[in-house]
Structures are given as C-alpha cells and as structure tokens.
Amino acid sequence: MRRSFLHEYRYLKFLLFIVPAFGTWFIFALWPNLEIFYLAFYKWNGISKVKTFVGFDNFNNLFLDPSLPKAILNTAFYVLFLFMIQNIIAVLLAVILKRNTGSNNFFRTLFFSPLVLSTVMVAMTWGYMYDPNLGVINNVLGSIGLKSLQVDWLGASGRAILCIVLVHIWHNMGYAITLILAGLQTIPDTLYEAADVEGSNRVNTFFNITLPLLLPTLLRVSLLTIIGGALAFDYVYTLGGSMTVSEFDTLAVYMFRVMNYGVNVGRPSTVGVLIACIIFIVFLMQFVLTKKVEDSYN
Amino acid sequence: MIMKKSKLISVLSLIVFAFLFVVAGCGGNTGAADKTTGQDQTTQAATTQATTVAQEPVTINFTTFRADDEAVMKKLIEKFESENPLIKINYDPQKDSGAYYQTLKANVLTGEGVDVFDIHPSVDYASFIREGYMADLSALDFNGNYMDGAKTLTTIDGKNYGYLNGVNMILCFYNKEIFKEVGVDVPKDFNDLVSIVGKLKEKNYGGIAYCGGDVKGVWMAAAMMNEEGGPENYNKYVTDIDTGVMTNIKDNAAIYSAMKTLSEINKSKILYDNSASVKYDQSLALFAQKKAAIMMMGTWVFGTSETDFPGIDYGIFAFPTLNKSNVAYAEPAQITCVFSKSKYLEQAQKFVNFLATPENTSIYIGAAKMTTTIKGVNADFKGSEMLSEQMEKGVNVLPIVNVKNTDLWQTATFTLYENILLKGADVDKEIASLEEILKKADLKNKQ
Numbered sequence: 001m002r003r004s005f006l007h008e009y010r011y012l013k014f015l016l017f018i019v020p021a022f023g024t025w026f027i028f029a030l031w032p033n034l035e036i037f038y039l040a041f042y043k044w045n046g047i048s049k050v051k052t053f054v055g056f057d058n059f060n061n062l063f064l065d066p067s068l069p070k071a072i073l074n075t076a077f078y079v080l081f082l083f084m085i086q087n088i089i090a091v092l093l094a095v096i097l098k099r100n101t102g103s104n105n106f107f108r109t110l111f112f113s114p115l116v117l118s119t120v121m122v123a124m125t126w127g128y129m130y131d132p133n134l135g136v137i138n139n140v141l142g143s144i145g146l147k148s149l150q151v152d153w154l155g156a157s158g159r160a161i162l163c164i165v166l167v168h169i170w171h172n173m174g175y176a177i178t179l180i181l182a183g184l185q186t187i188p189d190t191l192y193e194a195a196d197v198e199g200s201n202r203v204n205t206f207f208n209i210t211l212p213l214l215l216p217t218l219l220r221v222s223l224l225t226i227i228g229g230a231l232a233f234d235y236v237y238t239l240g241g242s243m244t245v246s247e248f249d250t251l252a253v254y255m256f257r258v259m260n261y262g263v264n265v266g267r268p269s270t271v272g273v274l275i276a277c278i279i280f281i282v283f284l285m286q287f288v289l290t291k292k293v294e295d296s297y298n
Numbered sequence: 299m300i301m302k303k304s305k306l307i308s309v310l311s312l313i314v315f316a317f318l319f320v321v322a323g324c325g326g327n328t329g330a331a332d333k334t335t336g337q338d339q340t341t342q343a344a345t346t347q348a349t350t351v352a353q354e355p356v357t358i359n360f361t362t363f364r365a366d367d368e369a370v371m372k373k374l375i376e377k378f379e380s381e382n383p384l385i386k387i388n389y390d391p392q393k394d395s396g397a398y399y400q401t402l403k404a405n406v407l408t409g410e411g412v413d414v415f416d417i418h419p420s421v422d423y424a425s426f427i428r429e430g431y432m433a434d435l436s437a438l439d440f441n442g443n444y445m446d447g448a449k450t451l452t453t454i455d456g457k458n459y460g461y462l463n464g465v466n467m468i469l470c471f472y473n474k475e476i477f478k479e480v481g482v483d484v485p486k487d488f489n490d491l492v493s494i495v496g497k498l499k500e501k502n503y504g505g506i507a508y509c510g511g512d513v514k515g516v517w518m519a520a521a522m523m524n525e526e527g528g529p530e531n532y533n534k535y536v537t538d539i540d541t542g543v544m545t546n547i548k549d550n551a552a553i554y555s556a557m558k559t560l561s562e563i564n565k566s567k568i569l570y571d572n573s574a575s576v577k578y579d580q581s582l583a584l585f586a587q588k589k590a591a592i593m594m595m596g597t598w599v600f601g602t603s604e605t606d607f608p609g610i611d612y613g614i615f616a617f618p619t620l621n622k623s624n625v626a627y628a629e630p631a632q633i634t635c636v637f638s639k640s641k642y643l644e645q646a647q648k649f650v651n652f653l654a655t656p657e658n659t660s661i662y663i664g665a666a667k668m669t670t671t672i673k674g675v676n677a678d679f680k681g682s683e684m685l686s687e688q689m690e691k692g693v694n695v696l697p698i699v700n701v702k703n704t705d706l707w708q709t710a711t712f713t714l715y716e717n718i719l720l721k722g723a724d725v726d727k728e729i730a731s732l733e734e735i736l737k738k739a740d741l742k743n744k745q
Contacts, residue, residue, distance in 0.1 A: 047403045048429050064738050067709050131580050132572035133504075133589070152572040154511070243513045244712045260396075261705045263421055 079229035090176035112174030123238035183217025362416035370665035440654030448671035460633035464668030507590035515715030521627035527552025542742030600667035600681035
C-alpha cells in the first residue's frame with residue numbers, strides 16, 4: 001500500500017523541486033511585469049501611499065500623445081529592417097559556413113565574437129563612428145573623395161533607424177547564424193546527395209531543399225527577431241538623445257522617457273500594456289503559422 | 299484511482315500558486331486611501347520631539363547621485379565625524395541617477411535606509427514635499443547664511459526643505475586664443491554674436507558647439523526663456539500650462555520673444571553643423587580640438603577642464619537673447635534634504651547644517667567648482683573669478699516648479715523647442731500646434 005502511494009504520487013516530488021525556482025522567477029520576474037496591467041488604470045507618482053483609480057484615462061492620454069504614432073512607426077521600421085536584413089544575411093552566411101572546415105570555424109567565431117561585448121559599449125562606439133563632424137565614417141569618406149556621401153547618419157528618422165539596426169545586426173549576427181546552423185544540421189545529407197545525382201545546381205538545391213526544410217527554424221528565429229526589434233532599447237537609447245524624446249525613439253525607449261517624467265507611473269504602464277499586446281498578437285500568428293508548416297511536413 | 303491522483307495534483311498545484319500569489323502580494327502597497335495630507339505628515343514630523351541625544355554612536359545614511367564628489371565628500375564626512383564622534387555617516391554615492399531614484403523611492407516608501415539624501419531640483423523635489431517625505435529645515439542655522447535666491451528656490455509654502463549646494467551656469471565658453479587670432483571680442487548682443495560667428499566660420503572655426511544630440515532644444519530654450527523673462531515669468535509659464543490656464547502662449551511676451559530668439563539662432567546658422575546629432579562628449583571634443591571656438595556648456599566643466607579640453611585658455615559669456623545681453627542662465631545643482639521619517643532626525647539635520655557652513659561650503663565648492671549659495675564663501679578655483687564677474691552682471695536661475703501633469707505636456711513643449719531651434723520650423727505654427735495639443739489634454743480638469 002505504502003509503495004503504491006509513493007509510486008502513484010512520485011510526481012509530487014518533482015513539483016516540489018521546481019517550486020523554489022518557479023517561485024523566485026514568479027516573484028521577481030513575472031509578477032512585476034503583470035503589475036503593469038494593474039498600474040495602467042491608476043495615477044500614481046511612485047512614492048505616494050495613495051494610488052488613484054482613473055479608469056481608461058491613462059490610455060486616453062497615451063493615444064492623444066503625438067509622440068506615440070512616431071514611436072510605433074519607428075518600432076515597425078526597426079522590426080522590418082531587422083527582420084529582412086538580419087535573417088537574409090544570417091541564412092546566406094549559415095549556408096556558406098555549414099561545413100566544418102578550419103576557415104569556416106574561424107569565420108563562425110569571428111561573427112560570434114561581437115556578442116561578448118556589452119550592448120552599451122557597442123552602441124557608444126558606433127555613436128562615435130556615426131558622429132557627423134568627428135566620426136570616422138564621415139572622415140574616411142571625405143579622405144577618399146566621397147564628400148557627397150558625408151551625411152548626418154542619425155539626423156533623419158528613417159536613416160537613423162537603419163543605422164541603428166545595422167549596429168544591432170552587427171552585434172547579434174552570430175546568434176542568428178548559430179540558430180540557423182543548428183537548423184541546417186537537421187537536414188539529412190542524403191537529400192543533398194540525391195539532388196547532386198539528379199544534377200541540381202546550388203541555387204535550385206537551396207530553394208527547393210534547404211529553405212523549405214529550414215522553414216520551422218526560420219520561423220522561430222523570425223519570432224525572436226521580431227520580439228528583439230519590438231523591445232529594442234539599448235541601441236536606440238544610447239545612440240539617441242539621452243535627455244529628452246528623440247525622433248527615432250522606439251516604443252520601449254518612449255516608455256522609458258515617459259517614466260522619467262516621474263509624475264505618473266500609470267502612463268509608462270499603458271505603453272507596457274500596448275507593447276505586450278502587440279507581441280502577444282505576433283506570437284499567436286507565429287504559433288499558428290509554425291503549426292501549419294509543421295503539419296504540412298507531417 | 300487515476301482521476302483521484304490528477305485531482306490531488308491539481309489541488310496541490312492550486313495551493314502552491316495561491317501561496318505564491320499571497321507571498322507576492324505581501325509588503326506591497328495596499329492602495330488603501332490615506333487621508334493624511336503630505337503637509338500634515340511633514341508638520342507631524344517637524345513637531346515630533348527631536349530624538350534624545352544618542353548615548354551611543356548612531357549611523358545615518360547619506361545617499362547621493364553626485365558620485366563625482368566622492369573625494370571631497372569623504373573629506374567632509376571625516377571632518378564631521380571627528381567633530382561629532384557619536385554620529386557616523388554611511389555614505390552611498392550612486393553614479394546612475396535612474397537607479398539612484400529607484401532605490402531612493404523604494405526607501406522612502408518603506409521608511410528605511412535613508413536619512414539624508416540629495417535630490418534634483420525638479421518635479422521630484424515638489425513631489426517628495428507633497429508626500430511628506432522632507433523634513434522642514436527652516437529652523438536650522440544655515441538659513442542665516444543662505445542666499446535669498448537659493449532660499450526662494452528651495453522654499454515651498456513658506457518652509458525651506460533643502461540646502462541647495464550650488465548652481466551651474468549654462469553659457470558660452472570661448473577660446474581666447476582663437477578670438478585673438480580672428481580679431482574678435484566677447485559679443486555685446488545677439489547681432490554681434492552672429493557677426494562674430496560669421497568671422498570665425500570664415501577662418502574654418504565652425505559655429506557654436508551645442509550638444510543638440512542629447513539636449514535637443516531644451517537647454518537653449520530654458521536659457522532663452524529664463525534670461526528673457528526671469529525665473530518668475532518662467533514659473534508662471536510652466537504653471538499656467540500645467541493647470542490649463544495657458545491658452546495663448548503669445549500672451550507671455552518674454553516666452554514668445556525667447557521662441558523668436560531660437561528661430562533666429564536657426565536662421566543665422568550660428569550653431570555648429572549637424573548640431574541636432576552632436577552629443578555632449580562630441581561638443582566638448584569640438585571645442586577641445588579647436589574646431590569650434592565657442593561652446594555652449596555648463597560651468598560644471600570647470601572641474602574637468604584639464605581633461606576635457608586641456609591647454610585651452612577659455613573665457614565665458616552669457617548667450618544673448620534678441621533683447622537681453624549679459625544676463626546668464628543657471629541651473630540649480632543638487633539639493634540636500636532630510637528624510638522626515640528618519641529615526642535620527644536631529645543628527646541628520648546636524649549633518650546638513652554642517653555641510654552648509656561657509657567653511658565647509660568653501661571646501662565643497664572648491665572641489666566641485668560651482669557657484670555657491672552661501673554668503674561669505676571664498677571660492678578659490680580656476681574659473682571662480684569668471685563666475686563672480688558673471689554673477690555681478692546678472693544670473694537668472696531656473697526655478698523649481700510645483701507641477702503635477704508633466705506627463706501630459708512636457709514632450710510637446712520639448713518638441714516645440716527642438717523644431718524651432720534645430721529644424722527651423724515657423725514659430726507661430728509650432729506654437730499653434732502646441733496649443734492644440736494642450737487643448738486636447740484638457741489640463742484644467744486634470745488637477
């Protein structure tokens with residue numbers, strides 16, 4: 001009887017083992033994030049013992065703020081540039097670097113190495129490079145006779161977003177390549193051998209074998225890219241203005257700026273709710289799409 | 299049997315989650331309305347009998363965001379502790395002001411871990427007073443030596459809640475050597491400044507280095523508005539916006555004139571190229587590398603001039619507006635305050651009083667290179683004579699404005715200044731656009 005009880009309820013001990021870790025994560029990571037859904041309906045200065053319930057007032061004020069549409073647009077551009085440029089380059093590089101040769105290993109390490117640097121340090125360094133007056137990019141262009149290409153890289157909104165995305169890609173390319181390389185390893189070599197025998201060239205092989213079988217991995221990488229872009233903060237904040245709203249602030253940076261005004265914690269909470277909703281919708285779409293792709297392969 | 303087991307697991311899981319919810323909820327704000335006003339709490343704290351003189355050493359916590367002052371502050375603390383053996387200071391400087399305020403706010407909410415703290419002269423100062431977290435320092439001895447202007451700044455509703463450590467002027471630094479080479483002198487007025495910059499540009503010395511990449515139009519706008527109309531007028535402007543009273547910005551002539559000055563600065567192209575993207579460090583570099591003969595900067599750099607722009611013989615002058623010359627603009631530095639719920643109120647107040655004596659202020663100002671707010675202080679550092687000279691010509695200090703709705707209008711005003719100064723937008727159109735935003739925000743009903 002006793003043995004049967006222990007055997008039947010052995011799952012309880014597994015549950016008990018994960019409770020401390022889960023509890024810590026819940027209290028210090030998940031709960032504070034969930035609290036924004038509560039604070040979004042209150043006006044609170046962060047130091048008062050009184051929170052005033054204001055209903056949807058914070059949301060109304062958010063949508064009246066003329067900076068919000070700009071922040072949403074900047075975020076959309078950021079995600080679009082990041083998604084297209086990073087994923088295309090990462091796939092091409094991963095295919096080229098797939099084989100385990102000495103030079104491939106060297107280049108894999110080279111592409112991965114920027115990841116060990118801190119984000120702020122990378123952004124600050126690129127900020128100095130992008131400086132329109134003293135930066136190395138404009139100085140090099142001037143010295144090789146391309147003065148017409150000397151521009152204020154972070155001056156115009158669209159160009160600034162693209163420049164910041166390039167910094168993001170430079171820093172994180174190694175991570176995307178690693179994930180796609182892992183996906184490539186799951187494609188059996190026999191398929192490539194069969195394609196060789198059939199006389200398929202590299203381009204046909206890529207589009208008809210590699211890409212379709214890589215699709216599930218690409219969808220996952222895409223989701224990470226989209227979330228990373230939607231929550232882009234470090235690069236944008238460091239390269240943008242530190243004191244006040246900048247023309248190319250993304251939603252995450254906009255949320256931080258609003259928080260800095262310090263008079264109402266409810267306002268940045270509404271931005272947090274908005275970001276969470278957008279990401280949740282993207283996650284759902286990706287989930288449905290991945291399921292459909294995986295089902296089609298099955 | 300299987301049904302029973304899964305039910306048991308479900309029930310146990312629910313108990314675990316419920317426990318976690320309860321634990322997560324513990325210690326948070328209950329949200330229960332506390333009808334005691336901030337003022338009442340302050341009065342209560344102020345009238346609380348001073349803690350009995352400690353028979354054994356007490357330790358008070360002093361926290362600040364001014365990590366740059368660590369060396370001089372440690373010296374002053376050592377001096378204080380030698381004069382007051384029963385009081386120890388636990389000094390905690392934090393360089394990251396974002397993290398500093400998060401910690402400070404958490405400490406004041408819990409009532410623990412802070413006795414003396416520094417605060418920016420911003421909306422936070424007024425918020426902390428409203429919530430009753432600041433002790434009234436009106437009765438302390440230092441008020442006798444405290445300059446009237448500084449006292450006005452830190453006094454709210456007739457009570458002084460802080461000691462303003464100093465002020466930093468934001469004005470133009472100029473390279474004396476380049477000025478001599480080009481044959482120009484300190485500008486007498488705005489038109490003179492435009493002419494001087496033109497001559498400097500002819501000799502490839504660029505325009506005025508301005509860190510628009512970081513501060514956008516805010517610094518220049520604040521300087522112009524305060525120089526033009528003075529702190530009281532600026533206070534009125536900001537308060538009128540916050541309370542929804544402001545409907546036509548042009549009615550405030552000084553503010554409108556300041557906006558016109560911003561527009562003229564853009565049209566005259568006297569700022570360095572691409573100022574909208576020049577960061578703080580880069581504006582210093584332009585001045586240090588002699589690519590710009592003039593730089594708009596705060597006088598806090600007096601303390602770091604040997605590293606920021608070594609070998610440059612510099613002078614200062616106030617940035618002239620269209621109507622005013624020679625009057626400079628200054629921003630208040632940190633305000634040292636006492637936590638009203640401190641267990642060692644008397645000791646904390648004693649420490650603040652100590653910091654604000656002429657002798658100790660001289661030590662601090664000499665290291666921090668600021669303009670003092672205490673009478674009878676002998677400032678002896680490179681640049682102090684320049685500061686004294688400018689003080690005599692006139693300085694308008696940015697006031698602390700007691701506002702509650704900055705989240706509803708501040709971005710729009712910053713955008714106004716940026717668009718006029720850095721993008722050359724039309725003043726009247728931008729003002730009309732701002733007024734439209736303010737109207738939609740309905741600030742009158744948000745009090």
